[in-house]
Amino acid sequence: MIGTYASFTMTRTRARFALTEITLVLAVWAVVMWGVGAKWWTGFNSPDSQFSATLAIFGHSVNDRALDGSYYWTRLGYLAPVHGLIKMFGIWAGFAIWRGLLLLLVVGAVYWLARRVTGRALAVALAFFVGLNTMVLSYLGNTYATGAAMAATFVLIALGASRLRAVPGRGYHLTQPMLVGLVFGWLVMLNPYNAMLAGFLWLGIRLVAWWVDRVNVLALLRELLWIVLGFAVSLSAFLLLGHKMFPGLDWFGTYRSWNAKLDYASFISDPHIWTRDVAFLVLLLSVIVSGFALVFVRNRWTATALMLALVNIAFTLGYMQLIPGPWIEAPHYAAMCWPGALTAIVIAIACVFGQRQVSLAGWLFIPFLIVFMLWAGNSNRIFDMSTGLSIVLLTSAVVFVTLMLCATRGSLVGWLAVMLALIVMGLASQFLQNGRGNLGIYGQYPMNAAYFDYQVEDLMRSNVAAQEFVLSHTSPTDRIATWTDPDRLTSTIAAMQLWGKYNNVAEGAVLSVDGANELQQLLRPTVLALYAPSQAQIDTFFASIPAALAPTPLECTTVPYLGIGSPTASVCVTHLRGL
Incomplete structure (x- = not known):
């Protein structure tokens, strides 16, 4: 009888804990979705955004009439779910629901990731830090597949980080790798380039865990098997949906023929344009912050943060050398680097503060973070590279001091220091992203379209x-x-x-x-x-x-x-x- 009561009490406690966590995630999501003036329609990367929108709305009716349907229909990871939502709820409600679901994935993944190493207050603050980011919001409100690919990458990183603990729980070996495979299959159907980038980020996380835990070969093979199974299920499901949505078309045949036909180098104006793009300094900032965190707290989590930040940059530059293309110049490709950079910052900040308690009064500092993120997010000022580097240098100095205080002082000083670090990094990232201007041959709505109405709808x-x-x-x-x-x-x-x-x-x-x-x-x-x-x-x-x-x-x-x-x-x- 006593055992039954104890079991019931434990179950109720776990349910209450889970309900609280879900409520906090939904609260952050609702504030970003409706409470801060974020725009639901943020811009186009023309003509690609229109290609995605028209195929999602009208399906094969557009493709059937085209002289050449090209490869656009192969982005089934975006087209199939959005088309389904539009059929059920109508065009405008369908797009709105899709944006809401993507935002929920982003906020939920970041919160879940942060909660593995820190408490609720900082996890909420970090979820706002990412959820209010103009690069993230700009592409969640864009009909190109970048927003979905970013959301999927956040989820994949969170799943990879879930295996950073030393002792797995029951069912752990089955569910997590299966989900990784499902998400990776979704990424392939969204954008193969982003699938490779996300795959390398996930691999970087796993390398840290494999090295620290000395995982045996049999366990690695078992994990790989379940990933492949999840990938096969995901890929098959999307191919079936694609066959129904675009009858008579061959996904593999289309992809092979167009991949051989396209000269990706013709889509760039300058392979070194990234050296003039101040937005990319956010990636540099992620490396610096992760490095600081590793200095103050040396564990598998800070090592993972630095690994993410470095792999993010190394893969992007390496792929550009291997296959020259629009991966850095086109904003809708460049934006795919942001999940890796932002999650590196999230892990680094969460690790330095750790599991310290935050008083109820401490939660009142989170609205200050929101206000500063919104203020900077509305900026339309353009910065040159020298000014951008000055912003990074100043931000790095402030973050170093605040993280040092956070690592060496008590809960109150640590909380004030970590919130100041977040506010300064939030300001810097928003200014740098919004300050890139129009570079190269790709038109792009300013990133402040996340909050400023350009009448895109x-x-x-x-x-x-x-x-x-x-x-x-x-x-x-x-x-x-x-x-x-x-x-x-x-x-x-x-x-x-x-x-x-x-x-x-x-x-x-x-x-x-x-x-x-x-x-x-x-x-x-x-x-x-x-x-x-x-x-x-x-x-x-x-x-x-x-x-x-x-x-x-x-x-x-x-x-x-x-x-x-x-x-x-x-x-x-x-x-x-x-x-």
């Missing part, structure tokens, strides 16, 4: 309305070629029908002789979708189409649009009966 609603018009005036058997005004001002709308090299009519205000020959002999579309800031531009181009192609009268609509020199954009469709 309005633009997306217009994009969707335009694509709905095009789809409603064509059939699944049509082959659509796209044309935009010579300045490409409406290319962000045309991207909803996979605007790009293999789907475009020759550029120009009118159709040239060579363009007409290409249209007749190579492209052979049955429909032209025409986009321009003014109807007159479309009329001029339409008049230049050879009569032999028998174009039908234009069917047109207009959608409100910002930034094109006209309050509305015109979208027209003509069928080419002569082809």
Whole structure:
């Protein structure tokens, strides 16, 4: 009887503990989601963001009509779940739910990771530190797959760190590696490059644990087996969803053919552009902070923090040398370095403070962190590299002193010191990320779009309305070629029908002789979708189409649009009966 009562009491205590943990995670998530003015729509990496959005919304209806569907449909880790949410809840609710789920994964992974080495108060503060980061929020509100890849990487790092304890518990050998495999399969279906980066980060964590615990070969093989099993299950599930969403398409065939066709080096303007990008100084800051933590507290956790920070940089630069590509220049690829950098900082700070108790009054310092993160997150100031290095130098000095105080003094001084360190690092990271400006050939909404409204949702609603018009005036058997005004001002709308090299009519205000020959002999579309800031531009181009192609009268609509020199954009469709 006594044993039964004790067991019941223990179960109730564990349930209360778990409920408290879940409540804190949900509280952080709710504050970031609704309480700080963070924007749900933060920008596009055009045309890629539009490719992802249109395929997630309309599925194969877009691909079927394209002259060349390209490889965009292979991003099933994003397209399949978002398409499912949209079918169940509608376009705008579906995207909102997806963003909320990704944010919950980020906040939950960071909190869970921090709680392994520190108490609730600091874990909450660290969850806010990451959750309010402009680089994180900017890509959670972007329809490109980067936000999902970042969330998955946070989860993978947290899962890897869960095996840093010396004595595993019951069921430990099965669940954790299986989950690692499932998440890794998701990452492959989101972005293979990010899957490799995340895989190396996970491997770095495991190397520390394997070295410290001297894990035997049999245990390593057993872990690998369950990872492979989880990966196979995840990959198979996404392939089945992809077959249903894009019937008749071969994921492996598409990926192989396009990987062989693409010259990744053609997507960069300067392989050394990262030396002028102040945002990358956040990665340097993660190395410095992790190094400081290892000086003050030498254990497997601080070693892991430094390992994460170093592997993050080493893989990125090494891969750039091995396969030159947009991995550093394109913001939506560069952002994939942030989970490794931020989690390194999280582990380092949590380790130095440890499991010390924080009074109820101490929790009142967390709102100060939130306020400073928001203030810096709204910054639109651009910094050059010398100023950025000065910020890192000053931040490093402050963090060194505060971590030294935290490591050598009691709970009160330690808590004040660690919160000051977090605030200073939060300010530095926000300023550096927002201060990168437009570098290279890739356009990017400023990172302060995480908090500043650039009316991105309005633009997306217009994009969707335009694509709905095009789809409603064509059939699944049509082959659509796209044309935009010579300045490409409406290319962000045309991207909803996979605007790009293999789907475009020759550029120009009118159709040239060579363009007409290409249209007749190579492209052979049955429909032209025409986009321009003014109807007159479309009329001029339409008049230049050879009569032999028998174009039908234009069917047109207009959608409100910002930034094109006209309050509305015109979208027209003509069928080419002569082809």
